[in-house]
Amino acid sequence: MPELTRRTALTATAALAAGAVAAPRAAAEDHHHASPDSFDEVYRGRRIQGRSTGGHHGGYRVTVDGVELHVMRNADGTWISVVSHYDPVPTRRAAARAAVDELQGARLLPFPAN
Amino acid sequence: MTVRKNQATLTADEKRRFVAAVLELKRSGRYDAFVTTHNGFIMADTDNGERTGHRSPSFLPWHRRFLLDFEQALQSVDASVTLPYWDWSTDRTPRASLWGPDFLGGTGHSRDGRVMDGPFAADTGNWPINVRVDGRTYLRRALGDGVRELPTPGEVESVLSMATYDMPPWNSASDGFRNHLEGWRGVNLHNRVHVWVGGQMATGVSPNDPVFWLHHAYVDKLWARWQRRHPDSRYVPAAGTPQVVDLDETMRPWNDVRPADLLDHTRHYTFDTA
Numbered sequence: 246m247p248e249l250t251r252r253t254a255l256t257a258t259a260a261l262a263a264g265a266v267a268a269p270r271a272a273a274e275d276h277h278h279a280s281p282d283s284f285d286e287v288y289r290g291r292r293i294q295g296r297s298t299g300g301h302h303g304g305y306r307v308t309v310d311g312v313e314l315h316v317m318r319n320a321d322g323t324w325i326s327v328v329s330h331y332d333p334v335p336t337r338r339a340a341a342r343a344a345v346d347e348l349q350g351a352r353l354l355p356f357p358a359n
Numbered sequence: 360m361t362v363r364k365n366q367a368t369l370t371a372d373e374k375r376r377f378v379a380a381v382l383e384l385k386r387s388g389r390y391d392a393f394v395t396t397h398n399g400f401i402m403a404d405t406d407n408g409e410r411t412g413h414r415s416p417s418f419l420p421w422h423r424r425f426l427l428d429f430e431q432a433l434q435s436v437d438a439s440v441t442l443p444y445w446d447w448s449t450d451r452t453p454r455a456s457l458w459g460p461d462f463l464g465g466t467g468h469s470r471d472g473r474v475m476d477g478p479f480a481a482d483t484g485n486w487p488i489n490v491r492v493d494g495r496t497y498l499r500r501a502l503g504d505g506v507r508e509l510p511t512p513g514e515v516e517s518v519l520s521m522a523t524y525d526m527p528p529w530n531s532a533s534d535g536f537r538n539h540l541e542g543w544r545g546v547n548l549h550n551r552v553h554v555w556v557g558g559q560m561a562t563g564v565s566p567n568d569p570v571f572w573l574h575h576a577y578v579d580k581l582w583a584r585w586q587r588r589h590p591d592s593r594y595v596p597a598a599g600t601p602q603v604v605d606l607d608e609t610m611r612p613w614n615d616v617r618p619a620d621l622l623d624h625t626r627h628y629t630f631d632t633a
Contacts, residue, residue, distance in 0.1 A: 315402055315492075315563075317402075317405060318406070319406055319414075319531045319532075319543065320406040320407070320528065320530050320531050320532035321531070321532055327398075327401075327402060327492050327562060327563040328492055328493065328561075328562050328563075329561055329562070330401055330553075330561065330562055330563045330565070331542070331549075331550040331551075331553035331554050331561060331565075332505065332506075332550070332553075332554045332561065333543075347561070347562075348493055349471055349472065351493040351494045351495045352493060352494040353492065353493050353494075354491065354492055354493055354494065356402065356492065
């Protein structure tokens with residue numbers, strides 16, 4: 246977990262104690278396949294992950310507590326998500342964190358595949 | 360003839376009728392279809408792919424047609440109702456009458472963003488958030504939290520002064536009037552207002568907040584002002600642009616209307632003031 250701060254570490258510990266996130270073993274396996282721009286952290290008590298899903302089209306999946314968050318890259322390299330659609334941020338991780346901030350603890354709903 | 364008025368000038372009766380018509384569309388299920396359509400386009404419109412409703416030249420005619428559909432739906436409930444517009448460069452604080460309990464209601468509770476007053480507050484039972492991206496079923500706002508200031512009249516003026524409608528690459532990276540009004544570049548007008556309101560207005564399901572229509576009615580009015588300011592400027596691109604709606608190409612989801620058909624708003628409505 247890069248960029249692990251004391252605050253997020255404490256939050257992570259609390260979340261793990263509450264059984265709110267997946268087992269550390271799963272996180273380690275994810276990390277094994279990680280591309281350089283992937284991430285996996287607990288932010289404000291929510292597990293946010295971003296990783297390549299492979300394939301010829303460079304698929305990538307961002308999730309909040311395992312539910313996919315629809316994100317989109319702007320032409321200038323910035324990112325937005327469906328819960329913060331008019332406010333670009335620099336990275337997919339920042340978009341995931343902004344989503345957690347916006348959700349205020351609410352669960353994300355899966356978006357319809359299209 | 361439909362006249363769109365500044366929301367600040369509406370009479371108590373006009374506000375009451377507008378609210379009642381919106382609530383009736385909600386009750387009948389017709390309202391939520393508009394939310395679904397908007398979210399479908401906002402998730403599908405991409406800078407390097409097909410783009411129609413947003414981040415593209417057709418942002419303005421697409422929303423003009425979308426608002427016409429909504430206004431016609433309102434008028435099927437009450438023929439006297441028209442869409443008001445919110446000039447956010449003038450009525451720029453949460454104390455504006457727009458946010459009064461007799462109209463749209465105010466900002467959300469600090470804890471969870473829940474709007475507590477007005478006809479669209481969850482406690483009324485009249486405004487369930489059904490088309491949503493998260494588990495929360497109540498209307499939320501955080502006026503002025505996501506960004507402190509709404510655009511100023513000077514910032515609006517700086518964008519209206521841009522003579523070119525749009526430019527390659529016809530997306531969020533473009534220079535020109537459309538993208539500066541949309542807000543992906545420069546002082547940021549339209550996008551910033553969504554962020555300033557917060558709650559559902561900051562998301563892909565932004566039409567869940569009735570202020571969506573008043574915001575876009577003003578963006579639409581700014582397009583009309585720009586046209587009068589620059590009579591020799593035209594909608595572009597004219598033809599042959601992959602993934603982008605050219606002047607004479609039809610737009611989804613209607614497939615029977617082109618930007619060319621929507622350039623002159625006076626065929627459909629006029630405004631109370633220039």
